[in-house]
Amino acid sequence: MLNALEVVTTVVVGVMVGVEFSVAFVINPILSALPEDSSQLGHAHGGRMLGAVMPVWYIGSLALVAIWAAAGRHHDSTGLVVTAGALLLLSVIMSILLLVPINNRNKTWTPDNRPADWKEQLNRWERFHYVRVAVIIAAFALLVTALT
DSSP, rough: HHHHHHHHHHHHHHHHHHHHHHIIIIIHHHHHSHHHHHHHHHHHHHHHHHHHHHHHHHHHHHHHHHHHHTTTTTTTTHHHHHHHHHOOOHHHHHHIIIIIHHHHHHHHHHTOOOTHHHHHHHHHHHHHHHHHHHHHEEEEHHHHHHHH
């Protein structure tokens, strides 16, 4: 049973990492290359879509890692799992404090009501997102290492 939990948790976190990596290095560059109104509308739509899904995914991943750490507390790899959990917790805190406030504004913008500094706000979000992606990649790497 623990083996199944380990694999499911690693896959769930790995897919989340893939989505967030894709947002950072594929989706956002594509959206930013579009004409200004289309770019802004695309970012707002993406903020609404992923803003609805990602909180569940982040919290769910953290919960799975916590269950893994508790269930496998007597194994040698528990330290890696706990450290991965701490990194995922950091990513949740970063999200709540740094990324979500910007995203909550962004997802309501249209070409008619966006603020003059909308590009600067999106650039700030992207910089925070790069750090968050690095954090969750590190957590994923620790989970994969714990599996081996």
